[in-house]
Amino acid sequence: MKDRVVEILVFLMSEMQENKSLHEVDLSELRDRGYTTSEISAAFSWLYENSRTDRMESIRSGKAGAGSRRIFHDAEKTVLSTPAQGYIIQLNELGLIDDREVEIVLDRAMSSGYAGLTVQEVRDLVAMVLFSGDRPTGGGGRSMLNNEDTIH
Secondary structure (H helix, E strand, O other), X not given: OHHHHHHHHHHHHHHHHOOOXXXXXXXXXXXXXXXXXXXXXXXXXXXXXXXXXXXXXXXXXXXXXXXXXXXXXXXXXXXXXXXXXXXXXXXXXXXXXXXXHHHHHHHHHHHOOOOOEOHHHHHHHHHHHHOOOOOOOOOOOOOOOOOOOOOO
């Protein structure tokens, strides 16, 4: 379920970068894609918990962060498929994962012992990082809801 919440977060953050507020996002599109109310609510919960961070301000501004850009090492390129590399860059540009979390994802990918990790496999790693419970958040609540929980 957590990897599906990451997919929803990518969708929501992409919408926010197009200067849409969250209440303007068409949730029926997510439901049409097969996401459950619980998964959508969990994504909104994560956004709420992280809404007080500088990361969310950069997302709302629609501008990529200033500064340096990380280049993948040849060994990392071997472990990650080209689409997976692009996916990590996209998540970082959207503000879903910060530079420190990129390093954590890459460290976990490198220690996996596999080569050519797919986007889905990287999405699973990102979900582990985002919902590990040791991320600094603004809310202090929980990111994941139970099956029938919703946010009103």
